[in-house]
Structures are given as structure tokens and as C-alpha cells.
Amino acid sequence: MTARKLLIGVTALALIALPFVYKQPYHLHVLVLILIWSFAYTSWSVMGRFGLVSLGHGGFMGVGAYVTALLWNHLGVSPWIGIPLALLAAGLLAIVVGYPCFRFRIIGHYFALVTLALSGIVLQVITATRDFTGGSLGYTPERTKGSVLAAVQFVDKETWYLIALLVWALGLLIWYLVDGSMLRHAMEAISEDEDAAAAAGINVTAEKLKITVLSAVMTAFAGALYCQYQMFISPDTVSGISVSLQMVFAAVVGGIYVALGPTVGAVITILLAEALRIGFGTAAVGWDNLIYGVLLVCFIVLLPQGILGSLLVRRAAAK
Amino acid sequence: MNFAFFEVFDVYLLEAIVNGILLGGVLALMALGLNLIFGVIDVVWICYAELIMIGMYGLYYTYAVYGLPMWIASPMCIALVAVLGLLLHYIVIRPLLDAAPINQLLATGGVLFFLQSFATVAFGIDFRNLGIRLPVLAIGDMHFSYARLLAFLAALAGMVTIYLFMTRTYIGTAIRAIAQDRQIMVLMGVDSRRLYLVTSALGGALAGLAACLLVLQYDVHPFVGLSFGPITFMIVVLGGLGNFIGGFVASFVFAEIISLGGLYSDLEWGYVLAFAFFILMMFARPQGLLTRRS
Amino acid sequence: MLFVKGLVKRFGGFAAVNNVSFEVERGEILGLIGPNGSGKSTIFNVLSGTYRPTTGSILFNGHEIAGLAPHQIINRGIGRTFQIPRPFRRLSVFDNVALAGYYGQGRHSRAKAQASAERALAVVGLPTDARAEVGSLGAAGLKKLELAKALATEPKLLLADESLGGLDEHEMSRAAEMLRRIRDEMGITIIWVEHIMGVLMRVVDRVIVLDHGEKIAEGSPGAVANNPKVIEVYLGTEAQAQQELAAALHAEGAPS
Numbered sequence: 001m002t003a004r005k006l007l008i009g010v011t012a013l014a015l016i017a018l019p020f021v022y023k024q025p026y027h028l029h030v031l032v033l034i035l036i037w038s039f040a041y042t043s044w045s046v047m048g049r050f051g052l053v054s055l056g057h058g059g060f061m062g063v064g065a066y067v068t069a070l071l072w073n074h075l076g077v078s079p080w081i082g083i084p085l086a087l088l089a090a091g092l093l094a095i096v097v098g099y100p101c102f103r104f105r106i107i108g109h110y111f112a113l114v115t116l117a118l119s120g121i122v123l124q125v126i127t128a129t130r131d132f133t134g135g136s137l138g139y140t141p142e143r144t145k146g147s148v149l150a151a152v153q154f155v156d157k158e159t160w161y162l163i164a165l166l167v168w169a170l171g172l173l174i175w176y177l178v179d180g181s182m183l184r185h186a187m188e189a190i191s192e193d194e195d196a197a198a199a200a201g202i203n204v205t206a207e208k209l210k211i212t213v214l215s216a217v218m219t220a221f222a223g224a225l226y227c228q229y230q231m232f233i234s235p236d237t238v239s240g241i242s243v244s245l246q247m248v249f250a251a252v253v254g255g256i257y258v259a260l261g262p263t264v265g266a267v268i269t270i271l272l273a274e275a276l277r278i279g280f281g282t283a284a285v286g287w288d289n290l291i292y293g294v295l296l297v298c299f300i301v302l303l304p305q306g307i308l309g310s311l312l313v314r315r316a317a318a319k
Numbered sequence: 320m321n322f323a324f325f326e327v328f329d330v331y332l333l334e335a336i337v338n339g340i341l342l343g344g345v346l347a348l349m350a351l352g353l354n355l356i357f358g359v360i361d362v363v364w365i366c367y368a369e370l371i372m373i374g375m376y377g378l379y380y381t382y383a384v385y386g387l388p389m390w391i392a393s394p395m396c397i398a399l400v401a402v403l404g405l406l407l408h409y410i411v412i413r414p415l416l417d418a419a420p421i422n423q424l425l426a427t428g429g430v431l432f433f434l435q436s437f438a439t440v441a442f443g444i445d446f447r448n449l450g451i452r453l454p455v456l457a458i459g460d461m462h463f464s465y466a467r468l469l470a471f472l473a474a475l476a477g478m479v480t481i482y483l484f485m486t487r488t489y490i491g492t493a494i495r496a497i498a499q500d501r502q503i504m505v506l507m508g509v510d511s512r513r514l515y516l517v518t519s520a521l522g523g524a525l526a527g528l529a530a531c532l533l534v535l536q537y538d539v540h541p542f543v544g545l546s547f548g549p550i551t552f553m554i555v556v557l558g559g560l561g562n563f564i565g566g567f568v569a570s571f572v573f574a575e576i577i578s579l580g581g582l583y584s585d586l587e588w589g590y591v592l593a594f595a596f597f598i599l600m601m602f603a604r605p606q607g608l609l610t611r612r613s
Numbered sequence: 614m615l616f617v618k619g620l621v622k623r624f625g626g627f628a629a630v631n632n633v634s635f636e637v638e639r640g641e642i643l644g645l646i647g648p649n650g651s652g653k654s655t656i657f658n659v660l661s662g663t664y665r666p667t668t669g670s671i672l673f674n675g676h677e678i679a680g681l682a683p684h685q686i687i688n689r690g691i692g693r694t695f696q697i698p699r700p701f702r703r704l705s706v707f708d709n710v711a712l713a714g715y716y717g718q719g720r721h722s723r724a725k726a727q728a729s730a731e732r733a734l735a736v737v738g739l740p741t742d743a744r745a746e747v748g749s750l751g752a753a754g755l756k757k758l759e760l761a762k763a764l765a766t767e768p769k770l771l772l773a774d775e776s777l778g779g780l781d782e783h784e785m786s787r788a789a790e791m792l793r794r795i796r797d798e799m800g801i802t803i804i805w806v807e808h809i810m811g812v813l814m815r816v817v818d819r820v821i822v823l824d825h826g827e828k829i830a831e832g833s834p835g836a837v838a839n840n841p842k843v844i845e846v847y848l849g850t851e852a853q854a855q856q857e858l859a860a861a862l863h864a865e866g867a868p869s
Contacts (some may be wrong), residue, residue, distance in 0.1 A: 051421075053421050053424075053425075055365075055424070055428065066548075072607075099596065100601035100602050101601070102599060104601060106601070108420055108421060109363060109420040109421060109423075109424050110556060111561070112421065112424050113363065113365075113424075113552045113556050114552075114601075116365065116548075116549065116552055117549040117552050117556075117594060117597070120446060120545055120548060120549030120550075121549055121591060121594040122367075122588060123545060124546075124587045124590040124591060125591055126589065127587050128588050128591065130363060130586030144381075147455030189337045193346060195509075216381070237544070240545060241431065241545060241548070242432065242435065245428045245429075245431065245432055247431075248428065249429070249432075252425065285439060285440075285500060286435075286436040286437075286438075286440040286541075287436065287440060287445070288436075289432050289433075289435065289436035290432070290433055290436035290437055290440060292429070292432055292436075293429045293431070293432030293433025293434075293435075294429070294433055295429075296425065296426070296428065296429030296432065297411055297426050297429035297430060297433070298426050298431075300415065300418075300422050300426045300429065301388065301411065301414045301415060301426060
């Protein structure tokens with residue numbers, strides 16, 4: 001136990017000290033992206049690990065990003081207030097869509113289809129309100145001069161790296177908290193046998209909603225953070241089906257049942273995207289998703305019991 | 320024609336209603352394809368809209384770029400997507416027939432990704448248009464594009480053809496039987512592999528037809544599937560996955576909502592309205608969401 | 614404690630439960646028997662909230678509970694076991710029971726849940742070892758687990774659904790004894806659905822007999838066993854002769 005704690009401590013220190021020792025801006029940029037997307041993928045896994053596979057998390061991310069940016073640009077609301085409001089919006093959306101689904105036992109691929117429609121609709125809303133949001137052309141939050149804490153805008157990559165690191169660690173913390181909670185047992189019971197879970201006293205709808213709202217809010221936070229970092233958002237980078245599928249792909253490839261699994265997935269997807277961008281330049285647009293698509297199909301077809309099955313087997317063997 | 324009759328109604332409202340019906344035809348065609356695949360093979364092709372997108376590009380290239388006449392280009396396009404459907408089933412679905420449904424969804428999701436990116440890489444992200452300008456039919460103050468009318472009639476013709484196929488041919492009857500009860504297949508001694516391939520080809524062909532009709536009216540770009548994909552899923556879920564009549568009815572209901580929504584505001588708000596309707600319907604009529612087979 | 618009045622449950626045109634009324638007194642063990650398809654499990658499903666009654670009223674401790682959701686009914690103090698055990702295989706034996714203890718009592722405290730779990734497991738005779746897996750339990754063990762889960766919710770009324778299925782004779786009498794002990798030591802009222810009659814008849818205070826969704830007899834085990842309607846429904850009229858034969862044999866002291 002102490003050896004493990006020592007290892008974690010040393011790694012944490014190394015991660016924190018990194019930007020002070022190694023200041024290559026491009027590499028720090030990639031690291032920030034990896035950290036933010038890891039957090040997003042981890043948010044998806046919070047639900048996905050219990051069989052609540054959502055193909056619509058792009059919608060929540062989009063809500064997080066756009067609400068924050070719109071409140072800042074149009075109403076001058078600081079992201080310190082804007083982000084909580086965005087999280088609230090995402091949570092409400094999760095409830096509005098989740099409640100009828102769970103109350104009426106819409107699960108499995110029906111649920112996936114409903115969430116798919118959700119993310120598509122969020123994209124449509126963003127496009128429809130193009131007068132406010134800039135539509136498919138994208139949207140830019142107004143820049144402040146230099147780093148302004150009140151506007152959550154920082155010029156230097158080092159600061160952003162530390163923020164992203166903190167958020168990523170927060171994501172892992174939440175994952176561990178859920179992992180050790182009764183909610184986790186309840187969700188596992190529900191995913192195995194909903195009726196028996198209800199017979200054990202579990203309010204199935206309520207517990208499912210809880211995990212869904214948590215996941216949605218976390219994802220929205222990732223979206224807001226991404227917006228503040230990149231200072232540019234567009235419907236297809238932060239919302240829509242592509243983002244949703246990308247989340248599923250990364251989490252599934254990296255490993256849904258393991259805390260660091262989504263992080264691994266993020267490392268793979270982002271490094272791949274960057275490698276392609278460097279290798280092919282602008283001609284690389286679309287190639288990364290092409291490869292994800294092929295990889296996703298291969299992964300699912302070739303793993304004998306499918307992704308979830310083989311991970312369960314590996315996990316049981318490891319016990 | 321006594322135009323006084325039309326003056327009783329708000330002309331634009333009537334126009335929107337009729338346009339809704341016309342739109343419903345094409346949506347019904349797409350819903351039919353999805354329901355066919357689900358009813359027989361028990362799989363949902365999430366990438367269905369993307370198959371249509373490829374078909375749209377297919378028609379664009381054969382007709383607008385290579386100059387083939389429409390009566391050659393359209394069947395080629397339909398055949399192209401039918402083959403794509405076959406390939407999709409053979410390469411992706413067949414190995415996953417016994418896997419958990421979520422894996423099947425994720426796999427078709429991967430194909431969606433793939434097709435969108437393929438189109439981006441191969442065709443670029445610019446919007447392409449067939450460049451056909453069909454005349455507009457004017458009835459009183461209402462205007463209906465011939466493209467839309469043609470699409471509606473072609474969609475109807477497609478559905479009638481499928482109906483005849485399903486009722487007059489052996490394979491079609493087998494498909495109908497299996498769509499009602501999959502267990503029958505073994506008892507009937509039907510070769511399921513061949514049946515699945517035929518169904519996949521049919522589903523692809525329907526998508527191909529829908530592609531031809533859509534590209535007459537709309538521009539094509541790699542992400543055009545995102546415009547009508549979510550709607551199609553809402554239609555088949557609300558109508559009941561595998562429920563042909565339900566899908567047919569739901570198509571027109573949604574089409575009207577979109578059309579009327581578009582009357583009072585931007586087209587995209589029509590979609591939003593449709594989604595809101597969808598959520599409301601889930602509260603009000605959950606039975607509409609359960610297929611006969613669950 | 615429990616007043617069921619005019620309970621009807623229809624599925625489409627078919628009435629699985631047709632105008633059934635009965636009472637359950639605090640502290641008794643009530644047997645609910647009847648041939649297959651008589652509506653026993655349906656009544657349990659309605660009582661536990663899995664089904665909503667078509668019509669009828671169910672008063673539990675003075676409150677109307679018909680139509681409440683399963684988790685609400687459990688929180689009010691009605692627990693149930695399933696005829697075919699439905700354990701959560703992904704969780705350990707202890708976690709299965711602790712889960713029921715936590716949610717069944719309204720999510721108040723993990724410590725309380727774990728204490729209830731330990732008590733429940735001790736009563737049924739299963740190990741409280743946190744590592745014991747569901748897979749290591751046999752048929753009898755799974756039944757015990759079902760019971761432990763129900764007990765952990767600290768019920769005032771327990772619906773025991775066919776607790777004897779799949780057990781051998783020795784296990785059966787132990788299971789019956791356990792139910793009696795649960796009533797005696799824990800003060801839990803029990804409704805016991807069973808279709809293996811012999812053991813049940815020795816343990817229950819009262820019996821209700823169902824047939825085709827209707828109540829056809831009610832009373833003490835002895836009275837019900839000799840009720841010709843009951844015999845006919847279960848065994849056909851020949852059985853009456855068999856009964857008399859068995860009674861005669863018993864009177865002569867031969868092992869039955």
C-alpha cells in the first residue's frame with residue numbers, strides 16, 4: 001500500500017512540476033487537450049460503465065461550451081457565474097430527457113437512440129440560433145487583454161496546464177467516489193436485473209437519474225473549460241454526433257471499468273489526431289475520424305465477447 | 320378551380336401542411352428502410368443517414384459531374400447504396416449478430432464516423448448541388464416545388480413496390496413473417512444468411528432511393544446526414560422499432576411538425592419542436608415506444 | 614395489519630386475480646396456496662408493487678398502498694423474496710444483502726445497512742465473509758440469500774414466494790423452521806406462497822386457497838386440507854380416497 005501511495009505521490013509531484021521545468025508550448029498545449037478530453041471521457045464512463053450507454057454526450061458538452069460563451073459575450077457574465085449556469089442547464093437537459101426514458105424503462109439501444117437524437121438536436125439548436133451563436137461557422141468568446149482571473153482567461157500555457165491537471169484529478173476523484181459508493185452497487189444491480197433491484201428497495205429511476213445528471217454536468221464542465229481554453233468553439237468540435245461517438249470510442253478503447261481507462265483513450269485519440277495533423281497538414285482533416293471509425297469497428301467486431309464482455313472477463317481474472 | 324375555397328384558410332398554413340405531407344413521403348421511405356432492417360435482422364443501422372449521404376454524392380457525381388442522364392444515374396445510385404448495405408451487413412453486422420445490441424450500435428456508429436470522414440477526405444467539405452432547377456407549381460398563392468412533388472410520388476412508388484414485393488414474392492413473405500416473429504425462421508427452414516443479405520440490400524436500396532430524392536432538393540456535404548438522421552431515429556422509436564405502420568404514421572406527424580415549425584421560424588426550430596414533441600410523447604404514450612418484440 | 618379488499622388484476626382480457634379479499638393479522642404466518650396459475654404470484658406482485666392492481670384496495674397498517682412503486686412499498690415495511698432467486702451476481706453475497714439493507718430502509722446509513730446485513734445473514738445461516746461470491750452458493754444457498762436480502766430491509770411483513778422450490782426434504786424442513794423462527798424471534802408477519810403443501814401446512818397458522826384467481830377456501834390448515842373443494846382442485850376426486858387411506862395408515866402408526 002505504501003509503495004503504491006509513494007508512486008502516486010511522486011507521479012503527482014512530477015506532473016505538477018512539469019510545466020515549470022519543460023516549457024515547450026506546443027507540447028504543453030497537447031497535454032492540456034489530453035487532460036481536458038480525459039475529463040470529458042471520464043465523465044462519459046461514469047454512466048457508460050453501468051450500461052447506460054449514451055450516444056449524446058456531445059449535446060451536454062455543447063451546452064456547457066455555448067452557454068458559457070454566450071453569457072460572456074452577450075451579457076458580460078463572468079464564467080465564474082456562467083459556468084455554473086451552464087452546468088445547471090446541462091443538468092436540467094439530462095433530467096428532461098432522462099426522466100421519461102428511465103420512468104418508462106427505455107434502456108439499451110432504445111436509450112442510445114434517444115440520446116443520439118438529443119445530441120443531433122442540440123447541434124440543430126446551435127445552428128438555428130446562428131444570429132447568437134454564429135451557427136456552423138463557430139463562435140469566439142471575447143478576449144480580454146492578458147490573463148484575467150475573473151474572466152477565466154489565461155494567456156500562458158503553464159497556468160492552463162495546472163488548471164487542466166486539477167480538473168482531470170477532480171474527474172478521477174469523482175470516479176473513485178462513485179466507485180466506492182452505494183450508488184455504484186445500486187447501478188450494478190440495476191444494470192444486471194432492474195426488477196430485482198426495485199424489489200431490493202432501489203428507486204431505479206432516481207438512481208439512474210442521479211448518475212446521468214452527474215455525468216452530464218461533468219461533461220458540460222469539460223465543454224466550458226474547452227471553450228475557455230481554445231477560445232473558439234463550433235458545433236462539430238464540441239457537440240453533435242461525432243463528438244459523442246468519439247467519447248464512446250475513446251472510453252471503450254481505453255477501458256470503461258478502469259479509472260484511468262478514459263485517460264488512456266484520450267492519449268490515444270489526441271496523439272493520433274495530432275500526428276495526423278503534423279503528417280498531413282490540412283489534408284488530414286477527416287483522416288483521424290476515419291481511422292477512429294475503422295478502429296472502432298475492428299475493436300468491436302474482433303473482441304470475442306464484445307467490449308464490455310471481455311473487459312469483465314479481464315477484470316474478474318485480475319481479482 | 321374555385322380559388323375562393325382556399326381563401327378561407329391561411330394560404331401559407333395550407334402550403335406548409337401540404338409541404339409537410341410531401342416531406343413525410345421521403346421520411347416514410349427512410350423509416351421503412353430502418354424498420355425493415357430492424358424488423359428482420361434486429362439491428363439498427365445508426366449510419367443509415369450516412370449511407371444516404373454517400374448515395375447523394377453518388378448521384379451528384381454520376382449526374383452532375385459525369386453527365387449521365389438521370390434515368391441511368393438514379394438506378395446506379397440506388398444500386399450503389401444497395402451494395403453498401405450488403406457490405407455493411409457482411410463485414411460489420413454478420414460477425415456481431417449474437418453480440419449485445421449495444422455493440423451492434425457502436426459498430427454502426429464506427430461506420431458512421433468512417434463514412435463521414437471518408438466523404439470529407441474524398442469529396443471535401445463544400446456543399447454540392449445538383450444544379451437542377453425544377454419549375455414550381457403554383458396553385459393560387461401557394462407554391463410547391465416540382466422536386467418535392469416528384470420526391471413524394473417517387474417515395475410512394477418505392478413504398479408500393481416494397482409492399483408488392485413483401486406480399487407477392489416468396490422472399491417478401493418470408494421477410495414479413497420473420498419481422499413478426501424471428502423464431503419462425505428456424506422452423507420455416509429459411510436460409511437466414513441469404514435473407515439477411517436480401518434485406519440489407521433492400522434497406523440499402525431504399526436509402527439509395529431516398530438519396531436520389533433528397534439530393535434533388537438539398538445540397539450534399541459530408542455532414543448532411545446530421546440534418547435528417549436524428550429525425551429518422553425519433554420517427555422509428557416513436558412509431559415502434561420494427562413497426563411499419565407506426566413508422567409510416569410517425570413520419571407524417573413529424574414532417575408536419577417540422578413543416579409547421581418552419582413556417583413560423585427557421586427550419587432548425589422545426590427540428591427542435593419535433594424533439595420536444597418526441598419527449599412529450601414519451602411521457603404521454605410510452606406504448607408507442609415498445610416494439611411488439613420487447 | 615394487511616387488509617386486501619376486492620383485489621382484481623387483469624392482463625388484457627384475462628383476470629389473473631378476480632375479486633380476492635383477505636386479512637393478515639400481525640404476527641401470524643399465513644399460507645397462500647393453490648395450483649399453478651391460480652394467481653398466487655400475481656397477488657404477490659401486486660402487493661410488492663411490481664404490478665398495479667386493476668381495482669381493489671390494499672391497506673397496510675392503515676395506509677393505502679395499492680399502486681405505489683416497489684421501492685416505496687419496501688420502505689413502508691413489506692419485503693419479498695422471489696420464487697426463482699435473482700441475486701446480483703456482480704456483487705458479493707454480503708454486498709447483495711447490504712444493498713438491500715441500505716435501499717430497503719430508505720438510504721439512511723451505510724453502517725446501519727451493514728449491521729442489518731450481518732444480522733440477516735446470521736439468521737439464515739450464510740457466511741458474513743465479505744469475499745463470499747454468489748457463484749459459490751448452491752440452490753439452498755441462493756434461497757437463503759433471497760431471504761437474507763428481504764430480511765435486511767427490516768420488513769414488518771414478509772412475502773415469501775415459494776421458498777422450498779429446488780430443495781431436498783431435509784433442506785425443506787429447515788427452511789420452514791427458519792420461517793417460523795423469523796416470525797417468533799424477529800416478530801415479522803409472513804405470507805407464504807407455496808405449492809409444496811406438506812411442509813407448509815405444518816408451520817402456518819392459517820391458509821388461504823386460490824384457484825383460477827379466486828379464493829375458494831380459508832381457515833386452519835386442518836380444516837382446509839379436508840375441504841372437498843380444495844382437494845378436488847388440487848388433486849381430483851380420487852384424492853379424497855387417497856386422503857382417507859393416508860389418514861387410516863397414519864392412525865395405525867405406519868410411517869407416512
